[in-house]
Amino acid sequence: ERVAAMLQKKAALGDEQPSGKFVLKTPKGTRDYGPASMAVRESVLKTVTASFKKHGAETIDTPVFELREVLMGKYGEEGGKLVYDLQDQGGELLSMRYDLTVPFARYLAMNKITNIKRYHIAKVYRRDQPVMTRGRYREFYQCDFDIAGQYDLMLPEAECLKIVDEVLSGLEIGDFYVNLNHRLILEGMFAVAGIPADKFKTICSSVDKLDKTPWAEVEEEMIKEKGLNSEQTTKLGAFVRFREINPTLSNSELLSKIAELEGLSNNDKFKKGVSELQVLIEYCDIYGIKSVKFEPALARGLDYYTGAIYEAVAPKALEGTAVEKAEDAEGQPAGVGSVAAGGRYDGLVGMFSPKANVPCVGVSFGIERLFAIKEARQAAQSVLRTSETEVFVASAQKNLLKERMKICKELWDDGIKAEFAYKANPKLLTQLQYCEERKIPLVIIIGEREIQEKIVKLRNVASREEEDVPLSSLANAIREKISKLL
Amino acid sequence: ERVAAMLQKKAALGDEQPSGKFVLKTPKGTRDYGPASMAVRESVLKTVTASFKKHGAETIDTPVFELREVLMGKYGEEGGKLVYDLQDQGGELLSMRYDLTVPFARYLAMNKITNIKRYHIAKVYRRDQPVMTRGRYREFYQCDFDIAGQYDLMLPEAECLKIVDEVLSGLEIGDFYVNLNHRLILEGMFAVAGIPADKFKTICSSVDKLDKTPWAEVEEEMIKEKGLNSEQTTKLGAFVRFREINPTLSNSELLSKIAELEGLSNNDKFKKGVSELQVLIEYCDIYGIKSVKFEPALARGLDYYTGAIYEAVAPKALEGTAVEKAEDAEGQPAGVGSVAAGGRYDGLVGMFSPKANVPCVGVSFGIERLFAIKEARQAAQSVLRTSETEVFVASAQKNLLKERMKICKELWDDGIKAEFAYKANPKLLTQLQYCEERKIPLVIIIGEREIQEKIVKLRNVASREEEDVPLSSLANAIREKISKLL
Numbered sequence: 001e002r003v004a005a006m007l008q009k010k011a012a013l014g015d016e017q018p019s020g021k022f023v024l025k026t027p028k029g030t031r032d033y034g035p036a037s038m039a040v041r042e043s044v045l046k047t048v049t050a051s052f053k054k055h056g057a058e059t060i061d062t063p064v065f066e067l068r069e070v071l072m073g074k075y076g077e078e079g080g081k082l083v084y085d086l087q088d089q090g091g092e093l094l095s096m097r098y099d100l101t102v103p104f105a106r107y108l109a110m111n112k113i114t115n116i117k118r119y120h121i122a123k124v125y126r127r128d129q130p131v132m133t134r135g136r137y138r139e140f141y142q143c144d145f146d147i148a149g150q151y152d153l154m155l156p157e158a159e160c161l162k163i164v165d166e167v168l169s170g171l172e173i174g175d176f177y178v179n180l181n182h183r184l185i186l187e188g189m190f191a192v193a194g195i196p197a198d199k200f201k202t203i204c205s206s207v208d209k210l211d212k213t214p215w216a217e218v219e220e221e222m223i224k225e226k227g228l229n230s231e232q233t234t235k236l237g238a239f240v241r242f243r244e245i246n247p248t249l250s251n252s253e254l255l256s257k258i259a260e261l262e263g264l265s266n267n268d269k270f271k272k273g274v275s276e277l278q279v280l281i282e283y284c285d286i287y288g289i290k291s292v293k294f295e296p297a298l299a300r301g302l303d304y305y306t307g308a309i310y311e312a313v314a315p316k317a318l319e320g321t322a323v324e325k326a327e328d329a330e331g332q333p334a335g336v337g338s339v340a341a342g343g344r345y346d347g348l349v350g351m352f353s354p355k356a357n358v359p360c361v362g363v364s365f366g367i368e369r370l371f372a373i374k375e376a377r378q379a380a381q382s383v384l385r386t387s388e389t390e391v392f393v394a395s396a397q398k399n400l401l402k403e404r405m406k407i408c409k410e411l412w413d414d415g416i417k418a419e420f421a422y423k424a425n426p427k428l429l430t431q432l433q434y435c436e437e438r439k440i441p442l443v444i445i446i447g448e449r450e451i452q453e454k455i456v457k458l459r460n461v462a463s464r465e466e467e468d469v470p471l472s473s474l475a476n477a478i479r480e481k482i483s484k485l486l
Numbered sequence: 487e488r489v490a491a492m493l494q495k496k497a498a499l500g501d502e503q504p505s506g507k508f509v510l511k512t513p514k515g516t517r518d519y520g521p522a523s524m525a526v527r528e529s530v531l532k533t534v535t536a537s538f539k540k541h542g543a544e545t546i547d548t549p550v551f552e553l554r555e556v557l558m559g560k561y562g563e564e565g566g567k568l569v570y571d572l573q574d575q576g577g578e579l580l581s582m583r584y585d586l587t588v589p590f591a592r593y594l595a596m597n598k599i600t601n602i603k604r605y606h607i608a609k610v611y612r613r614d615q616p617v618m619t620r621g622r623y624r625e626f627y628q629c630d631f632d633i634a635g636q637y638d639l640m641l642p643e644a645e646c647l648k649i650v651d652e653v654l655s656g657l658e659i660g661d662f663y664v665n666l667n668h669r670l671i672l673e674g675m676f677a678v679a680g681i682p683a684d685k686f687k688t689i690c691s692s693v694d695k696l697d698k699t700p701w702a703e704v705e706e707e708m709i710k711e712k713g714l715n716s717e718q719t720t721k722l723g724a725f726v727r728f729r730e731i732n733p734t735l736s737n738s739e740l741l742s743k744i745a746e747l748e749g750l751s752n753n754d755k756f757k758k759g760v761s762e763l764q765v766l767i768e769y770c771d772i773y774g775i776k777s778v779k780f781e782p783a784l785a786r787g788l789d790y791y792t793g794a795i796y797e798a799v800a801p802k803a804l805e806g807t808a809v810e811k812a813e814d815a816e817g818q819p820a821g822v823g824s825v826a827a828g829g830r831y832d833g834l835v836g837m838f839s840p841k842a843n844v845p846c847v848g849v850s851f852g853i854e855r856l857f858a859i860k861e862a863r864q865a866a867q868s869v870l871r872t873s874e875t876e877v878f879v880a881s882a883q884k885n886l887l888k889e890r891m892k893i894c895k896e897l898w899d900d901g902i903k904a905e906f907a908y909k910a911n912p913k914l915l916t917q918l919q920y921c922e923e924r925k926i927p928l929v930i931i932i933g934e935r936e937i938q939e940k941i942v943k944l945r946n947v948a949s950r951e952e953e954d955v956p957l958s959s960l961a962n963a964i965r966e967k968i969s970k971l972l
Contacts, residue, residue: 024556024596024838026549027580032593035544035604042545054898056875056905058521059528063512063625064550064609070510085573086582089613094513096572107518110510117873118521123550127575139549151908158891159908162898286891288899352510387603389542405644405772412540412648413774419542422637422645 029130029138035386040375045121045143047170048365051163052119052145060118062103064125068093074102074351076303082126096125100144101348101364108148109352115149121367133326135372146362148349154276156361157308157344158283164312164340164363165289173373176314176339179211179295180251182277183305183343188270189296192263193235195228202226207240207299211313215241239264240297251281251294258296280308300341307344307361314339314373321376339366339373390482391442391458393420394431401425403451407444407474414475435461441485442478460485515616515624521872526861531607531629533656534851537649538605538631546604548589550611554579560588560837562789568612582611586630586850587834594634595838601635607853621858632848634835640762643794643830644769646849650798650826651775653851659859662800662825665697665781666737668763669791669829674756675782678749679721681714688712693726693785697799701727725750726783737767737780744782766794786827793830793847800825800859807862825852825859875926876968877944879906880917882933887911889937893930893960900961921947927971928964946971 026032033041052059071083075098084096097103100120108116121143130138145163147156161178168176186207190200206222215237222228228236238245242258249257259265259274277294284292291312300309317339318324342363349358378384391411393404404420411418419440421431428445435443445457445466458477459466469477512518519527538545557569561584570582583589586606594602607629616624631649633642647664654662672693676686692708701723708714714722724731728744735743745751745760763780770778777798786795803825804810828849835844864870877897879890890906897904905926907917914931921929931943936954944963945952955963 024592025553026596027551027553027578030549030551032549032597033547034597035546035602038545038547053874054901054903056873056903058872059524060521061519061524063516063518064611065513065516065625067511067513085575087571087573089571092513106510110512111518111520116521125550139551147908149908152887152910155908162895166898283891286888287895386544387542388539401638402772405769409648409773412652415540417540417542422633422635422641424638 027138029128029132031132031137036384037371037375039384039386040378041141041371044171044367044370044374048143048167048367049119049121051166051170054166055117055159055163057117057119057145060104060107060120061122062097062100062107062120064123065094065096066103066106068095070106070352071095071098071102075099082128084125084127097122098126099124100142101146101362104144104146105348106352108349108358109356112353112356113148114356114358117147117149119143119145135368137368140368141371143365143367144362145365146360148358148360150357150359154280154283154308157280158287160342160361160363161280161284161289161292161310162287164310164365165287165291167365168291168312168314168339171370171374173314173317173339173370173377174319175316176291176312178289178292178310178312178340179298180277180280180292180308180310181295181298182273182308184269184273184307185277185296186273186299188264188267188273189236189239192267192270193239194232195236199226199228201303203228203236204299207236207297210240210297215244235263240299242296243294244297251284251292252278254294255281277308300343304345304348305343306346309343310341310363311338312340313337317373318376322379323372323376337366337369339369340364341366385439387438388417389419389438389440390417391444391478392431392435392440393418393444394428394435394446395426396428396445396447398425400446400451403446407446407456407471410471411475411478416475416478432461442481444474513624515614515618517618517623522870523857523861525870525872526864527627527857530657530853530856530860534629534653534853535605535607537652537656540652541603541645541649543603543605543631546590546593546606547608548583548586548593548606550609551580551582552589552592554581556592556838557581557584557588560584568614570611570613583608584612585610586628587632587848590630590632591834591846592838594835594844595842598839598842599634600842600844603633603635605629605631621854623854626854627857629851629853630848631851632846634844634846636843636845640766640769640794642847643766644773646828646847647766647770647775647778647796648773650796650849650851651773651777654777654798654800654825657856657860659800659803659825659856659863660805661802662777662798664775664778664796664798664826665784666763666766666778666794666796667781667784668759668794670755670759670793671763671782672759672785674750674753674759675722675725678753678756679725680718681722685712685714687789689714689722690785693722693783696726696783701730721749726785728782729780730783737770737778738764740780741767763794786829790831790834791829792832795829796827796849797824798826799823803859804862808865809858809862823852823855825855826850827852871925873924874903875905875924876903877928877930877964878917878921878926879904879930879932880914880921881912882914882931884911886932886937889932893932893942893957896957897961897964902961902964918947928967930960 065086068085079098083098086094100122104120121141123139124142125139128138130136164178187200190203195203203222203226206218206226209218219233219237222233223230243254246254255274255278259271264270298309298311300311340363344361346359348360349356393407395404401424408418408420432443441461443459443461445459450456454471455468456471456474457466458469551572554571565584569584572580586608590606607627609625610628611625614624616622650664673686676689681689689708689712692704692712695704705719705723708719709716729740732740741760741764745757750756784795784797786797826849830847832845834846835842879893881890887910894904894906918929927947929945929947931945936942940957941954942957942960943952944955
């Protein structure tokens with residue numbers, strides 16, 4: 001009867017597609033990842049997870065859907081509308097996860113976990129308007145690292161920033177830096193500038209535009225649209241533009257000097273924020289992190305974050321790639337936005353378990369953006385391989401199928417990644433072309449002579465250099481050549 | 487208004503849960519995977535993917551949901567009822583993927599791909615009655631390896647069997663074997679036994695029980711429930727029990743001898759099946775595969791497979807584990823069913839693209855079962871680690887936080903996996919207990935003396951042996967010890 005119901009529904013929809021045949025496509029806002037995309041993704045994730053593991057992190061996974069009640073009310077009005085719901089087929093009402101943070105909080109509360117350093121890399125779902133050309137999909141990966149637990153001041157934050165620094169250096173995406181601020185610094189500046197508390201959130205989102213928009217425009221918006229007066233904006237401007245105004249000062253100099261500004265020096269929240277960041281900056285220095293910049297204009301997630309906040313940007317990551325050129329042609333900025341962001345959020349677990357006090361701090365990598373950056377940069381170099389085959393076993397004459405199979409068997413059993421053609425009598429040229437297309441570095445060529453002499457010809461596909469190698473030492477010869485080539 | 491609609495729905499359902507508070511749980515038939523489960527999963531997948539990559543495979547990914555039309559009519563009446571549908575929120579009608587094979591066929595047809603050797607490891611969704619104690623969930627992983635393309639006889643099949651043999655050996659789950667049969671052999675035997683074609687499928691499912699049920703019972707079922715007569719079952723019995731009756735014969739002897747049986751020797755389908763398996767058996771011998779057994783009673787998926795079929799079983803994989811004991815106590819068999827299965831299916835891509843002729847052969851690992859086996863076996867050994875931390879940096883005295891941070895920084899920058907306590911003044915005992923609990927193999931202990939002399943105490947957590955190591959050669963000393971320990 002389900003099918004019948006579906007057919008009725010289809011009829012009601014006007015049956016736009018001829019029956020028996022339909023357009024082969026993936027759902028709106030989703031895509032397949034072919035071997036080339038997957039190879040990029042695997043290599044990025046390898047760098048990221050290696051760093052997480054270096055810092056002792058564990059990993060967890062949660063179901064792709066949650067009870068609808070778990071997600072309800074967690075993403076504000078806007079976010080709530082974008083949640084994918086499952087059909088009520090009898091039983092529980094379910095929705096697809098919208099991020100990894102709420103499932104993480106649910107996991108901690110449900111299992112009464114008070115201490116964990118975990119990462120979670122998985123897909124999330126948002127019924128957003130997709131913009132495929134800019135990489136905005138309805139199904140996409142998130143990659144979160146979080147430290148939950150009661151710890152001493154700024155130690156988990158410093159480790160998060162160390163990981164951001166390590167991962168972004170390791171990915172080789174060009175220069176990057178990490179803007180750093182603190183919720184209490186934002187609140188202090190707003191209060192001292194005379195902005196009423198009920199406007200903090202909306203002013204926050206104006207200030208957050210300062211990385212792309214000149215001050216004059218942002219000020220106009222705050223006056224005309226958000227009802228501030230110029231006294232307020234002038235004061236606020238002197239605070240949030242403090243780094244811009246003092247470009248040569250170090251982080252700790254900036255923090256000391258901004259704390260001396262009129263009004264701020266008497267605001268307790270502000271002073272607490274500054275003293276916490278001073279500790280964090282000192283720890284960053286110990287960890288040799290040079291990418292972090294105190295930026296009083298960084299303003300994000302006021303209803304979420306409770307302490308330090310940070311956001312990493314890599315403005316030149318797409319420089320020289322085809323993506324940059326395409327965006328330039330469209331008249332859009334070729335920069336890339338945030339590639340990692342996070343901060344301290346001490347209230348989340350309490351949403352599920354009011355008595356539990358599980359402070360959290362974390363960072364979420366913009367992993368889809370990082371995939372896109374690496375894909376664009378790798379396309380520029382065209383060195384991508386989609387399989388890891390080290391050697392292809394070819395024959396120059398007919399009737400050598402079983403000989404090729406025997407050699408492959410020995411190589412596989414020795415741990416060498418090897419392939420051969422699934423044809424009884426393939427042409428040598430076809431076999432060599434396959435190696436070139438697939439960028440397989442080495443090829444073994446056998447013929448009657450080689451079999452009699454118990455040797456093979458081992459050929460470097462790129463340089464076409466050949467040498468005879470005895471069968472008995474073949475695996476080692478391949479390993480040696482591969483270690484020099486890759 | 488979505489929320490309002492939901493609240494109405496909730497009210498209609500009788501509002502069983504007190505408002506504002508609900509039971510924290512995952513959806514029915516799903517579970518979280520904590521660090522311990524994830525560690526097992528990662529190690530199993532590492533073995534599996536290493537083998538796939540050794541054979542030159544690429545990987546792809548597809549969306550977790552598909553257009554409902556893509557899945558409709560692909561899983562029979564039973565399967566169709568178990569598909570999760572997404573709610574119609576405007577736009578396309580979507581359903582969660584039920585397996586990885588249909589999305590693979592859709593991917594090939596949509597992209598007009600005629601040649602690929604790919605693996606796909608991802609979660610699939612079935613609204614089945616979950617049996618958590620036996621590891622049956624509604625969200626679970628599948629792990630498929632397939633070779634699509636026109637190739638010479640039995641070469642892709644042989645490589646699939648080599649991979650099964652490699653993976654199951656590599657996982658160390660005890661003895662296993664791979665039953666092998668051919669669709670044409672089954673059809674030939676049924677025809678020669680005088681079974682009408684419209685009963686092939688139902689007789690197939692009777693024959694498939696022979697691995698667990700004695701012949702007499704199966705024969706009774708075929709006579710009483712499926713309307714065969716004893717002449718037919720006697721003939722069929724002589725065929726499908728041929729291995730049972732001739733336990734000492736090799737695969738190729740069995741194939742030769744069964745082909746001499748009365749009636750079979752004249753059946754063209756049967757003869758074709760036998761001659762194909764003879765080629766496959768010869769290739770298995772070349773590949774050194776000892777696990778494969780020709781088994782005329784293996785009967786699966788008649789409406790799906792078109793050629794060779796195989797199924798791997800590991801009857802003693804749970805021997806000696808807590809799972810075995812629990813199941814024995816319940817009076818259930820402690821064996822594990824199939825851990826891998828597959829075969830040739832040449833018709834699937836044609837379901838989406840009638841003109842395309844893309845023959846396929848593949849194998850699907852029972853990866854959830856393999857996870858469960860490894861989890862049970864590892865619990866018995868209790869050697870599991872959930873993080874990869876190699877060394878913990880501890881202090882024996884107060885006020886050494888920054889010293890611990892500096893050492894960690896150097897170790898991280900040198901690629902060593904290191905942790906320290908996020909406390910300014912942790913107790914030494916607490917730090918050492920953490921290492922023991924987490925099975926971290928090495929611990930560095932520093933105090934005033936060590937700092938002055940620019941050394942550290944490097945301690946083996948298990949043996950408690952200690953030695954002084956100069957800071958300048960610390961990373962190398964750790965690497966050397968780790969290489970001996972792990």
